[in-house]
Amino acid sequence: MSGRFVGFAPSSDSRRSPVPTDRPTARVARGTIPSVSTATEQQHLAGPLSAAVATLCQQLQPQVSEGTAAGFREVLRRLSAPLQVAVAGRIKSGKSTLVNALIGRRVAPTDVGECTRLVTRFQYGTVDRVEVVRTDGRRQVLPFDSTGMIPASLGMDIGEVSHLEAYLTNAVLRDLTVIDTPGLGSLDSASVARTEALLGAADTGGLDPVSRSAVAGAEAVLYVVTQGVRADDQQALAVFTAATGRREAGPVNAIAVLNKADTIAPESVAGADGDVWRAATLLAAKQADSLKPRVADVLPVIGLLAESAETGGFTSADADALRQLAALDEATRDTMLMGADLFTTWDCAVPAGTRERLLERLDLYGIRRALTALDAEPAITAGALRRVLLDSSGLAAVRGRLDAVFRARADGIKAAAALASITALAHASGDAGERQRVHDAIEVLLARPEAHQLRLLEALTLVAGGSVAMPQDLAEEVLRVGSSADLGEQLGLRGRPAHELTAYALERAGWWRSFASFGATPAQSRVAHVVHRAYFLIWQQLRGGG
Structure with a gap:
């Protein structure tokens, strides 16, 4: 792959032929980006690129075998579905707690049990329910338990269960499906196998295993790490290539979070100056360097605090208990906050059971943050105190990064x-003519200026995955240009005046064009032409010309 920049449909046949069709409406004409035929379809697609790919898929269906066409129908269904983000990581990294915080409802089980060994897809539905999908395709509907969570026991042999699908009347899930996965590293082989084989592969109808594999997988990955980044975390993240339909996890479709940031000892991180959050931020930056180019960024977060503040776990009764603790003398407070055992066993007016609940919901870091807020503003309301805790969790930054990396680029991610998947389906058929027709149709689409985002995402993936070797400084520039939707960030000049951005974009466009012509290998040259075009389009946009 390193010798050719081949697009999404590599073919051993270098001949180019028009896409044959029996119907005029099925022709993929040069000079136009096709659009889906109905307003309903357009309404549910992420954007114009997804619409173009959807029309391409519709037009190719009568030109391929029935097996491949069935796969194309599944691709169409996936195109019109919300962006699918898999939350992945090691066991006990706090994935389910973070899932609850992101959804805004405590619904995913966080204690180790049979349900934590299964893939669970949280998606929007008009009626709250859980569907148990068996390995033979049969489904059984279950209600949530009395606390609103997925039942701790399914009442059946877990070996016969493929995965769970949870439907929630939750606005967050209208444009984002969140997939909770079993933790890797310490689970039984059967759980890991289910995760790798079935993640995102629900509702693929009667597709054969090869076709199912070709269309399966989430489109993006949120990878959860803790402070002790292990040497094989890269390998663990690579396992979730299966979660993205065999497309490499990279800065286009993967970010990571450093969870349980409050457990980091500030003295263990140089430059932290005794501040826990600063220590977490510095450690996250180091982890980002070690996990590159697999992830776009690593952000610190306290999942437990985020879950409690965002899902209703923090109540007015908790706020009242914290007020009582804030009224204690300083020496007593300081002693109690030295450790969890002292906090729950020290003799004070607040009942031990109440303190245990606070510790379970907020941990000592959250309790300290709440007491600091009460010291500064004794009359602070329970709602305002909850917002202080939410702000202290780091969840807002994670959501912002999800929006910037995933939601804002959902059209390109889903189209890519x-x-x-379309290419994989054609190759799986073994029909050289079918493969060539798909290749030609995709090349027509990619040739359009509007489809440059797809070329850029592909170039980024090739460089990030090492398929095209680049000098480190140039590789980092490719990653920067392709990993953000913000023009200033793309140029590495965020916050600088527009005239500086404009001049720099034009200068870099010229440099990459020269590099493509002189000194680059053939594979590097193809990437360089894409980056040149990206800078040129940025320059046009800054000048108001496009």
């Missing part, structure tokens, strides 16, 4: 994933 769909094209990869």
